[in-house]
Amino acid sequence: MDYKIAVIRGDGIGPEVIDQAVKVLDKVGEKYGHNFSYEYMLAGGCAIDETGGCLPQETIDVCRASDAVLLGAVGGPKWDDVPGDERPERALLGLRKELGLFANLRPAMLFEELADACPLKPELVAGGLDLLVVRELTGGIYFGEKGFKDTDMGKAAYDIEQYSEGEVRRIAEVAFDMASKRGGKVTSVDKANVLESSRLWRRVVTEVSEAYPDIELNHYYVDNAAMQLVREPKQFDVIVTSNIFGDILSDEASQVTGSIGMLPSASLAVGNFGMYEPVHGSAPDIAGQDRANPMATILSAAMMLRYSFGLAEEADAIEGAVKKVLADGYRSTDIAGPGEKVTGTEEMGRLITEAVI
Ligand code: NAD
Numbered sequence: 001m002d003y004k005i006a007v008i009r010g011d012g013i014g015p016e017v018i019d020q021a022v023k024v025l026d027k028v029g030e031k032y033g034h035n036f037s038y039e040y041m042l043a044g045g046c047a048i049d050e051t052g053g054c055l056p057q058e059t060i061d062v063c064r065a066s067d068a069v070l071l072g073a074v075g076g077p078k079w080d081d082v083p084g085d086e087r088p089e090r091a092l093l094g095l096r097k098e099l100g101l102f103a104n105l106r107p108a109m110l111f112e113e114l115a116d117a118c119p120l121k122p123e124l125v126a127g128g129l130d131l132l133v134v135r136e137l138t139g140g141i142y143f144g145e146k147g148f149k150d151t152d153m154g155k156a157a158y159d160i161e162q163y164s165e166g167e168v169r170r171i172a173e174v175a176f177d178m179a180s181k182r183g184g185k186v187t188s189v190d191k192a193n194v195l196e197s198s199r200l201w202r203r204v205v206t207e208v209s210e211a212y213p214d215i216e217l218n219h220y221y222v223d224n225a226a227m228q229l230v231r232e233p234k235q236f237d238v239i240v241t242s243n244i245f246g247d248i249l250s251d252e253a254s255q256v257t258g259s260i261g262m263l264p265s266a267s268l269a270v271g272n273f274g275m276y277e278p279v280h281g282s283a284p285d286i287a288g289q290d291r292a293n294p295m296a297t298i299l300s301a302a303m304m305l306r307y308s309f310g311l312a313e314e315a316d317a318i319e320g321a322v323k324k325v326l327a328d329g330y331r332s333t334d335i336a337g338p339g340e341k342v343t344g345t346e347e348m349g350r351l352i353t354e355a356v357i
Contacts, residue, residue, distance in 0.1 A: 002035045003309055006066040008059065011045040011088060012282025013292035013345075014072025020294035020349025021070065021301040024321070027356045028305070028314050039066065043095065044074025044088035044282075054082075055091040060098045063275075068308040069099070070301060071277040076284040096137055101267035101275055102167070103174045104135040104246065105303070108253035108263065113326040114335055117258025120230060125256070131236040132182065133253055134175040135246025137267055139167045140197075142243050161197045163242065168204040174268065175240035176212040183237030185216040189225040189245055201242065222249070229253055254279055261293030261334040264300035266307055274308045276300040286333070290344040293332035295322055298352055321355035 007022070009015040022038060029036045041059040048054050054074075063069045075088040082088070095101070110118055110129035118125050144160035172188070179186045188205040190198035202219055209217040220228065222245045228235065229252050241249060254263050263279040278296030286292055299322060306315035330343045330351055343351070 001309075002037065003068070004066045005036055005038050005304070006059075006063045006069045007038045007040050008043045008069065008071040008074075009040065009046075010043060010072040010074040010282060011076045011078075012073055012284045012287040013280075014044075014074065014282055016072075016287070016290070016292050016345050017278065017294040017297040018070065018072040020345060020352070021297040023349050023353045024298050024318060024356060025301055027353045028317060031317070031356060032311070032314050034311070034314070043071070043091040045076055045079045047091065048079060048082060048086065048088060054086055054088050055094040055098075060095070063095065063099055068273065068304045069095070069275040070297075070304060071095075071275060072297065073278065073280060073282040075282050076287070078284075095275060096267060099273070099275060100138070100269040102136065102138045102270075103171055103268040104133075104137040104250075105174075105178070105266040105268065105307075106133045106135065106250040106254065106263070106279060107131070107265075107303075108133065108250075108257050110257045111262070111323065111326055113323075114258055114262070116337060117335055118256060119258065120233070120256060124231075124233060127234075129233055129256065130182075131233065131253060132178055132238045133246060133250040134171065134178060134238060134240045135250055136163075136167065136171040136241070136243050137246075138243075139163055140243035142247075161195065161242075161244070163197050163201055165200065165204050168201050169208055170270070172205045172208040172240060175238050176208060176215050179215045179238040180212065184214060185218075185237035187225070187236055187239045188217065188219050189222050189239055189241035189249065190219065191222050191245075192219070193221055197242075205240065225249060226252060229256065250279075259293070259335045261296055261332060262299070263296050264303050266300070266303045268307060272308045272310070274304065276304040276308075290346055291333045291342075292345045293334050294345050294349050295332070295352070298322060298349070317356050318352075321352045321357070324355045325351045 141161040192198040268274040302315040302318035305311040
């Protein structure tokens with residue numbers, strides 16, 4: 001099969017980690033008889049430098065015409081003085097909006113080999129950890145009406161949290177579909193004891209659950225969910241929640257796994273289209289030094305094969321290769337213990353490529 005991938009290498013360590021993921025994809029293509037073609041596009045700081053804007057229209061057009069988008073990371077201190085609306089990171093919001101990426105999937109997996117990196121007590125994560133945060137990405141308070149008004153206490157600012165039934169239904173369906181392929185449990189997170197929008201959220205998620213009788217559903221208030229994530233993280237399979245709660249909880253869940261350099265993500269649109277990127281940023285402190293861990297980006301490429309191309313066996317092969325390299329004892333700077341030998345970005349990419357079988 002032929003697959004067309006729009007590749008945004010971006011800034012900082014973005015190009016370094018993307019190049020390793022492309023090596024791995026090429027090996028998968030060779031082994032399994034697929035042809036992955038790449039169109040390299042600009043977004044973020046490098047786009048500002050070359051075109052004056054962080055998200056050129058051509059990038060949006062090529063992404064739309066592709067089967068999926070693979071992105072490294074954008075941003076860095078070089079563009080700190082660029083005004084808010086044109087900052088490199090705005091390219092991410094623009095891509096989400098233009099490409100209709102309403103569902104953000106962030107798996108938090110603790111590889112057994114890296115159990116020492118987990119800040120929780122070993123007994124809380126015995127046997128590893130594997131949960132998935134499904135975050136609504138194009139609605140809620142981040143995209144709601146905002147503004148200022150005068151009050152008798154002085155100037156006030158407001159941001160409105162609003163969700164429609166349709167928005168909640170489609171993100172809930174993604175969560176239940178994911179749970180049916182994983183551990184069979186959905187935890188919906190809201191603040192229904194206080195917020196009207198959360199009461200609507202809870203009602204619609206409950207309605208959607210009726211079509212999935214085999215999936216267990218429970219509801220947590222967000223404050224309790226934040227607590228449960230560090231108290232008993234293994235109780236979770238799929239967590240579904242709003243944009244703002246998901247923003248916070250997915251970062252908390254990722255910290256439980258120990259290293260940001262290991263965490264992939266997917267942002268899905270209606271249909272099979274999606275954008276895949278590591279959770280980490282452009283890490284300007286280590287950019288260009290062959291010190292970045294490419295695993296998060298390589299695992300993001302595996303998610304692309306699984307969710308956008310329906311290539312589960314090929315995705316398993318990439319994840320298996322990452323596990324093998326970890327089991328063989330190779331560690332990048334971010335996951336190396338004291339005194340452990342450190343493997344560079346290029347070498348890590350080569351080892352994982354070789355381990356794809
Ligand atoms: P960051 O994730 O870039 O870095 C945080 C820390 O983690 C740094 O010490 C970095 O060296 C380390 N780190 C990150 N990825 C790593 C990897 N793959 N291997 C080894 N170590 C790694 O977050 P930050 O420092 O807050 O942000 C830096 C820039 O990235 C900022 O401009 C920020 O806006 C941007 N950013 C972009 C994205 C994105 O493109 N999706 C996400 C977050 C931050």
